[in-house]
Amino acid sequence: MSTPVTVNLALVEPKKTPLIYKILVMVSIITLIGGTLTGIMTYVNVGVTEHFYADWFTSFISAVLVMTPVGFVMITLMHKLVNKLLLRAY
Numbered sequence: 001m002s003t004p005v006t007v008n009l010a011l012v013e014p015k016k017t018p019l020i021y022k023i024l025v026m027v028s029i030i031t032l033i034g035g036t037l038t039g040i041m042t043y044v045n046v047g048v049t050e051h052f053y054a055d056w057f058t059s060f061i062s063a064v065l066v067m068t069p070v071g072f073v074m075i076t077l078m079h080k081l082v083n084k085l086l087l088r089a090y
Contacts, residue, residue: 026071034063 038059046055
């Protein structure tokens, strides 16, 4: 009639990504995008002066302090959204 089916749980349940990987991705994105954009904007607004690096660094730190919490919230929301959408795809 019907044969029982066994399911390998290792294949069904996805592994959780370690938190350190998420942090490293966020730090690299913030450094690359934030550093590039603040550098370009500082160059356009101030030009290359003797205080360019100090001005750029202050802009970069401001961007990091704003973007880090925003980035972690966005990653959390996107992670939840993707999990919901992919679970419906099965």
